Amino acid sequence: MxxxxxxxxxxxxxxxxxxxxxxxxxxxxxxxxxxxxxxxxxxxxxxxxxxxxxxxxxxxxxxxxxxxxxxxxxxxxxxxxxxxxxxxxxxxxxxxxxxxxxxxxxxxxxxxxxxxxxxxxxxxxxxxxxxxxxxxxxxxxxxxxxxxxxxxxxxxxxxxxxxxxxxxxxxxxxEKGGTNVLGVDLGLKVPAVASTDRGKARFFGNGRENKYMKRKFRAKRKELGQQKKLDAIKKLNNKEQRWMKDKDHKVSREIVDFAKENKISVIRLERLANIRQTARTSRKHNKNLHTWSFYRLALFITYKAKLEGIKVESVNPAYTSQTCPSCGAKNKAKDRTYSCPCGFKKHRDLVGAMNIRYAPVVDGNSRPA
Known part of the structure; x- marks a missing residue:
């Protein structure tokens, strides 16, 4: 650009x-x-x-x-x-x-x-x-x-x-004026969670469907591999990539539409450099983690947002999933729920999106959240 x-x-x-x-x-x-x-x-x-x-x-x-x-x-x-x-x-x-x-x-x-x-x-x-x-x-x-x-x-x-x-x-x-910020947390079980600074939040995509389809493609690939049908494997890989790309297009469009509805001027995403090392996932999700394109989804969000005059910033994701948005204490989430002794309790991915709004911008050009 x-x-x-x-x-x-x-x-x-x-x-x-x-x-x-x-x-x-x-x-x-x-x-x-x-x-x-x-x-x-x-x-x-x-x-x-x-x-x-x-x-x-x-x-x-x-x-x-x-x-x-x-x-x-x-x-x-x-x-x-x-x-x-x-x-x-x-x-x-x-x-x-x-x-x-x-x-x-x-x-x-x-x-x-x-x-x-x-x-x-x-x-x-x-x-x-x-x-x-x-x-x-x-x-x-x-x-x-x-x-x-x-x-x-x-x-x-x-x-x-x-x-x-x-x-x-x-x-x-x-670029739109204003300081309304939307934090977006990317993941596998929940492809994306967005949180505004006015308390509105939304979950995007279907992680279970994505996991099922990835498993289905993987099983079919294994079957074709045993039959040594290399051309069929190549066609299946292309089909899988088209399916993943379509999902990213739809999720990114929904996120940008949500931003427009809430008069957002800045969308903040976590820096993707080490997302595969920092993403919260279990061992059974590792195959999906290393084959899903977080970068492509972020790229789609970025260019669609900029077409609407919405600025996109990358932030340092350190401790965004562990810090309590209410009191600032650090706690590790159990399963899908984040609980803090202060009484704060939310879905852990939503906590990540809330904290991304306030996290330090990587390039240092942060706007007030």
Missing amino acids: SRNKKQGGDTESQTLTVNIKLHPTKEQQSILERMMRTYIGTTNQLVSDMVQARENLKLTSKNVSSDLPSAVKNQAIQDAKSMFKKAKKKGFQVVPVLKKPYCTWNNQNYSFDFESISFPVMIDGKVKKTAIRAEMVDPDNRNATLLANKLGTLRIIKKSNKWIAQIAVTIPTT
């Missing part, structure tokens, strides 16, 4: 990616596959040249000898410069190399009319603008709304024999 500041307040711009299905003809597939191989080969060669020279070479499309349109060559140069910076940052000990084929066009070299995407390709050594049939699978029309904003680069990839166009979209957002 990029940030821009203007006088009179903070404005942010967030970049999202809209995926669109492509239906190229066999001839178009052959052209795209050739261009993608040429693109990553060209980019890798440019990176190698820069690393050898130990400097970010000043290049134009005229300096690049490759069977690609000039606009696409310029995108390859931009990718190479970005990769060179990463290599330089690591002292050239590790040099990034592109392996998965793709090709990129800038926003001035393609057009999309919701039925097809047109962009320049190489045919018999000549540049020709070609239209490829496109399909937006979006029952809520959300992607169409996003595409009304500023469009960025177009990247075309091939994934599981499906052609996908990825369009970068830049969306301007403005």
